[in-house]
């Protein structure tokens with residue numbers, strides 16, 4: 001079923017995009033994009049045969065035509081028309097694995113990692129992939145970070161790589177509360193770990209104050 005996270009991802013798709021949803025699971029995003037004519041074309045792929053079988057059933061039931069691929073990232077995908085790639089609902093290491101296998105001509109990615117947001121931003125930057133926009137979605141007690149990433153060069157600073165550029169105060173307050181909880185759990189003798197945590201709290205308070 002389409003949820004707020006998938007709708008936020010869809011909001012970053014343009015009419016001219018030819019989209020591959022690489023971790024399509026049940027193909028809800030692809031069906032939504034095609035049904036609402038939000039892109040030029042859409043394809044769906046997944047590494048898991050059971051997920052893909054369900055995707056095919058859902059596509060059939062929708063009455064739409066959406067080609068699917070069983071593939072680990074881009075490994076078994078030769079379609080050269082794709083210009084936009086969605087990688088969502090997997091961990092940062094899988095995101096990077098899929099990105100690293102993507103054809104060089106692809107210049108637009110929409111990414112939502114389940115974890116390690118800071119490390120992911122830094123790895124993207126190293127690969128000369130730049131975050132143009134960051135959307136935060138809170139849904140059912142979870143926080144999702146959605147990145148619009150292209151090759152259009154942008155300068156980043158230490159804070160934007162660390163905490164992102166969403167402009168979402170609720171997100172920074174959420175990060176601040178997480179840091180406070182972490183601090184409570186760090187033993188008093190772990191001075192360096194406590195120092196790093198204090199620093200994060202100070203930075204987050206600074207960002208929130210400026211908003």
Ligand SMILES: C[S@@+](CC[C@H](N)C(=O)[O-])C[C@H]1O[C@@H](n2cnc3c(N)ncnc32)[C@H](O)[C@@H]1O
Nearest residue numbers: 022023024025046047048051071072073088089
């Ligand atoms: C939790 S679902 C995410 C569904 C949807 N993209 C979302 O964000 O809600 C994760 C899907 O990613 C697929 N997946 C994991 N690693 C993958 C890979 N290397 N290549 C393609 N699909 C992968 C899994 O099989 C699973 O169906």
